[in-house]
Amino acid sequence: MLGVFAPVASLLLPERVGRACAEDLCLSGRSVGADEALAMGLIDQIAANDPMDEALAYARAHLLPRSGSSLRLAVRAVRRNLRTRLRTELPVIERMYLDELMPTADAVEGLRAFLDKREPAWRDA
Numbered sequence: 001m002l003g004v005f006a007p008v009a010s011l012l013l014p015e016r017v018g019r020a021c022a023e024d025l026c027l028s029g030r031s032v033g034a035d036e037a038l039a040m041g042l043i044d045q046i047a048a049n050d051p052m053d054e055a056l057a058y059a060r061a062h063l064l065p066r067s068g069s070s071l072r073l074a075v076r077a078v079r080r081n082l083r084t085r086l087r088t089e090l091p092v093i094e095r096m097y098l099d100e101l102m103p104t105a106d107a108v109e110g111l112r113a114f115l116d117k118r119e120p121a122w123r124d125a
Contacts, residue, residue, distance in 0.1 A: 003110020
């Protein structure tokens with residue numbers, strides 16, 4: 001654990017994987033393998049072959065036959081709330097990160113320990 005948190009992940013992960021999984025990942029800082037990421041909805045599929053080839057095959061089968069203008073508008077519609085949330089909520093979370101977290105001894109210690117490749121010695125309660 002670095003002693004810090006990921007502002008963007010704290011905003012986006014709950015929407016993608018649900019609050020429980022997002023809290024697990026954000027609070028523990030742990031990494032997950034492909035199978036667990038798939039099970040929690042963090043990824044949509046595991047590529048059996050070259051990921052680029054599989055992405056292109058998906059696009060050819062599911063996107064290219066569709067109307068480009070309809071796809072553009074569908075993306076805007078689906079992501080409309082996301083864009084609004086990023087504009088309004090992310091600055092609040094970033095201020096919390098910079099103004100409240102980064103001045104703590106643990107934030108500095110966590111980053112130093114990570115760079116030094118050692119276990120952190122936490123001081124803040």
